[in-house]
Amino acid sequence: MKDKRILYVSSEVIPYLPETELSSTAFNVAKHAHSKGVQTRIFMPRFGVINERRHQLHEVIRLSGMNLIINDMDMPLIIKVASIPKERMQVYFIDNDEYFKRKAVYTDEDDKLFDDNDERMIFFAKGVVETVKKLNWAPDIIHVHGWMASLLPLYLREFYKEEPLFAESKIVTSLYNSGFEGELNSELANKVRFDKIEEERTTVFETPNHTNILKSAIENSDAIIKGSETLSDEIEAYIAEKDVKVLDFPSEEVLTESHLEFYKENVLELSE
Numbered sequence: 001m002k003d004k005r006i007l008y009v010s011s012e013v014i015p016y017l018p019e020t021e022l023s024s025t026a027f028n029v030a031k032h033a034h035s036k037g038v039q040t041r042i043f044m045p046r047f048g049v050i051n052e053r054r055h056q057l058h059e060v061i062r063l064s065g066m067n068l069i070i071n072d073m074d075m076p077l078i079i080k081v082a083s084i085p086k087e088r089m090q091v092y093f094i095d096n097d098e099y100f101k102r103k104a105v106y107t108d109e110d111d112k113l114f115d116d117n118d119e120r121m122i123f124f125a126k127g128v129v130e131t132v133k134k135l136n137w138a139p140d141i142i143h144v145h146g147w148m149a150s151l152l153p154l155y156l157r158e159f160y161k162e163e164p165l166f167a168e169s170k171i172v173t174s175l176y177n178s179g180f181e182g183e184l185n186s187e188l189a190n191k192v193r194f195d196k197i198e199e200e201r202t203t204v205f206e207t208p209n210h211t212n213i214l215k216s217a218i219e220n221s222d223a224i225i226k227g228s229e230t231l232s233d234e235i236e237a238y239i240a241e242k243d244v245k246v247l248d249f250p251s252e253e254v255l256t257e258s259h260l261e262f263y264k265e266n267v268l269e270l271s272e
Contacts, residue, residue, distance in 0.1 A: 001264055002037035006030070007139035007169075009043045009128050011146025013091065015084070016050045017105070022176050025227055025255065026145040027084075032256030033263075034089050041137065043128045045120070045148060046080055046093035048103045057082045057093060063134050068126045070119050071191045075099070077127050094127035106148070106180060113180055117148075118188040118208065122195075125151040129160055138165045141263055143172045145227065147179055150213050151192070153220035158197045170267045173217045174227035175235060179210030211235060218242060223267050225259065245270070 010026035017023050026042075034040045050057070063079040078095040094100075099120045107113055114120070129152075132139070144152050153171045160166060185191075189205035204212045204219075215238055218224055223245035231239075239246060245266040250258035 001033070001260055003039060004141070004263075004268070005039045005041075005137065005139045006033055006141045006143060006263070007041050007043070007128075007132060007137075008143050009145070009149045009152055011044065011148035012105075013042060013044045016044065016055055016082075016091070017047065020178060021228060022146050022178055025174065029143070029256055029259045031084075031087055031089065033260060034087065036260060038260075040089060041132070041135075041139075042089065042091045043131070044091065044093060045124050046078075046095035046100050047105050048101045049105060050093070052080070055082050060092075063131055066130060068123055068130065070123050070126075071187075071194050075123060077123075077130065079127075079131055092131060094124050094131070096123060096127075099123055113182060113184065115185055118185040118191060121148055121151045121184075122155075122191060124148060125155045126159075128152060129155065129163070129166075133163070133165055136165070139169050141170050141172055141267055142166075143174065144217060144221070145174045146176065147210055147213050150217040153217050154192070154197065154201060155195075157220045158201060159195050170222045170270055171220065172223045172225060172263070172267055173221040174225040175214055175218070175231055175239075177228040177231055179214075182209070184208040184213075218244065222270055223247070223262070225262065 008030045012023035014023045014027045030040050030042050057080040060079045060081050066077050067074040068077050075096050080093040080095055082091050156166055188208040189202045192202045204216050211234055214235055218238060224239055225247040226249040229249045247262040
């Protein structure tokens with residue numbers, strides 16, 4: 001695995017957001033890979049609750065400055081970066097004042113999902129890809145964590161399918177049971193179709209709940225990792241239907257090493 005390139009894309013990463021199964025797994029797996037000589041990049045949204053001064057985020061002017069089209073609207077992309085102390089690992093933050101400046105992550109003060117979470121997901125997926133293109137950094141593996149990042153596999157497979165930088169990249173998605181209740185904006189399917197993504201790939205979003213968002217990620221991934229010990233029966237059944245490599249939930253003692261072994265034995269071999 002030494003000198004392989006792995007792009008980690010996560011909704012949450014410690015120490016920038018509170019410790020959860022998702023945020024700690026995303027960090028620890030990337031940290032372990034990095035310690036073994038793997039070239040890593042971590043991307044996450046720059047949520048407004050992240051303390052920029054404490055974590056020493058700074059804007060990367062050469063990467064910022066482009067606009068992303070989200071449902072026919074021009075939305076400026078701002079890229080910030082920080083280094084995880086002691087690890088010499090870089091974390092890139094996808095930012096936009098309208099989508100991420102608010103002092104909350106997914107819900108408002110009444111615990112109601114933000115109405116634009118669907119657009120935030122699209123912006124995050126496109127922002128990651130456009131930034132990696134500017135870095136000209138072709139990843140061997142793209143590992144996705146968390147529902148806010150879960151449109152990325154679909155966008156890589158469809159919207160960016162002609163992009164040579166990702167022609168050899170394998171997509172791995174970790175699934176967690178930390179989702180959300182209810183549904184996202186009912187226009188999600190139409191907003192994805194705006195990007196000329198075929199209707200049959202977007203029908204799953206007609207009911208934009210947590211389960212269906214994960215189904216899209218599974219459908220468009222080369223491999224799946226069970227990031228939580230228990231997943232819903234519906235998701236378990238869906239995984240079983242698919243011709244996809246699967247790593248069952250690893251215990252904490254073998255968590256990081258099992259990911260590296262899975263990459264090596266099951267994911268990279270798909271290229272051969």
